Amino acid sequence: MIPCAMATQHPDNAKRYIPVQKEPEEAIECLKDLDCDEYFVDYEGKLTPYHQTVQITLNLLHETDLIPGKDVRITPRIPSSSEETLFRQLMALMSTIEADYKAKEVNEEAGILEVVHPMTKSADELVGTKRWILSLLNLCNNRMGKKADDIHLIPLIEEVPELLNASKILKEYYEKCQSYNIDIPYMRVFFGRSDPALSYGFLPAVLSVKCAISEVYDWSDEVGLDVYPIIGAGSLPFRGHVTYENISNFVNEYKGIRTVSIQSALRYDHGPEKTRKTAKYLKEKLPKNGRLKYDDYQELIDFVGISTKHYLRIFYRICDKVNTVSDWLPNMRDRLSRKAPVGYARDVPKPEEIGNLCSDEIKVELEPLKVDKLPPLPRAIKFTGALYTMGIPPEFIGTGKALEETKGEILYYYPSLKSDLEFASHYVCIPALSSYFDKKIADELKHDLKLVEEYLDVDYGYATHTEELHWALADILASQNKDISEEEKNYYVQKMAEIRKSLG
Helix, strand or coil: CCCCEEECCCCCCCCCCCCHHHHHHHHHHHHHCCCCCEEEEECCCECCCCCHHHHHHHHHHHHCCCCECCCEEEEEECCCCCCCCHHHHHHHHHHHHHHHHHHHHHCCCCCCCEEEECCCCCHHHHHHHHHHHHHHHHHHHHHHCCCCCCCEEEEEECCHHHHHCHHHHHHHHHHHHHHCCCCCCCEEEEEECHHHHHHHCHHHHHHHHHHHHHHHHHHHHHHCCCEEEEEECCCCHHHCCCCCCCHHHHHHHCCCCCEEEECHHHHHHHCHHHHHHHHHHHHHHHHHCCCCCCCCCHHHHHHHHHHHHHHHHHHHHHHHHHHHHHCCCCCCCCECCCCCCCCCCCCCCCHHHHHCCCCHHHHHHHHHHCCCCCCCCCCHHHHHHHHHHCCCCHHHCCHHHHHHHCCCCHHHHCCCHHHHHHHHHCCCCHHHHHHHCCHHHHHHHHHHHHHHHHHHCCCCCCCCHHHHHHHHHHHHHHHHHHHCCHHHHHHHHHHHHHHHCCCC
16 A cells, blocks of 8 residues: 555644644544545654654554554654754654554554655665664564564655756665665655755756656666655645645646645645545545656756756845744744754755756856855745745746746646746735845846746736735735834734645
């Protein structure tokens, strides 16, 4: 059984703060009542208790007829040993192994089959983590006196250069596992949509994920190993556009995906009925949806390079302002802060690594965009929410210029681009973006908007009374934020998030 609808703990919802103590209850609700068939326990960059995986597993066995590992899956994401600490990674792995042991004490068919390895950059780090898993299993088996099943690794690839090299990473991991006599019976691989969009832009994120899907299937055909891609996507287009209203477009856009994340905004802001319908649609369509296949990748990769160039030329200059506004947005779960001593922040973009894959002319243009450091950025959800709050949905940054340079040919690789941008266009507020940014940056952003309008015939402005309220709140907050109390700012950004049915 390969799950289709993975409920996650991403804090992108506008309503209802979810403390870690409520997450075991949430997991049961997602699997039992919302028709999701996988629950994602998140230890990466988040203050998740050690025992949460055990708690969810045992509650599921005692409170429902569902068997984890057979009917549904419980899949933890472990911390990165390089970005956080090895101690946190080992803690999450031990929690997973304990959950597997305790599940089998209740039902021999139950268990935890996999863990997600975040921010995967190379095969070596995957092999290192896999060997830790085997060492811990061996230690527990020796001490407990019974053999536990293997726990497989799901690589999560979530930056554009790594997505463009996804098949190479999987190939090297598979070959190195074979050299160590580590069995890989199948491969689930997880592609992030949010973080590549933050670091490289909306278009590069979409195009690089599509490139990765096609290439890993090519590799699968070559070695005869079944692959099952997962995509992690949110409700707003910048982070994926997984909503009930758009799910048909989404499934057609990312053909070959076998599992889709059902994040918190869909469950809490769009509501349980739309969540159930979305999960049902995914279960019906994904197993028989075909796959993306590109015969020539060079043009696609060049378009990634072109759109990255136009995004980063703006992105670097707006980071400080976006950081300020992102701090007004509420925390909806117990995630680590980018400012804390045990904080959590992403790497700087590496456009030169994309350039190495592009045609020479594009490579030369990307090289000067390499930077050594940036201010600590918010995570993708707050980054997205901040820019919606500022009147310039991030979907538009660099997009118009990329359409112009490619003469609109990007649409061949991204057919639903227009419908995604039409959704975001309802939240454009020109007076707000003009207040936040200096004239030069504001004019460049307006030029992107103008080019999108010319190439895709997208109109800007609200279409409903609630969208009109979003526009008005964005305008007031931008023009008066120096005179508004922190409490009022928090109220405005919360209300705007509720209107668009997602924090970010």
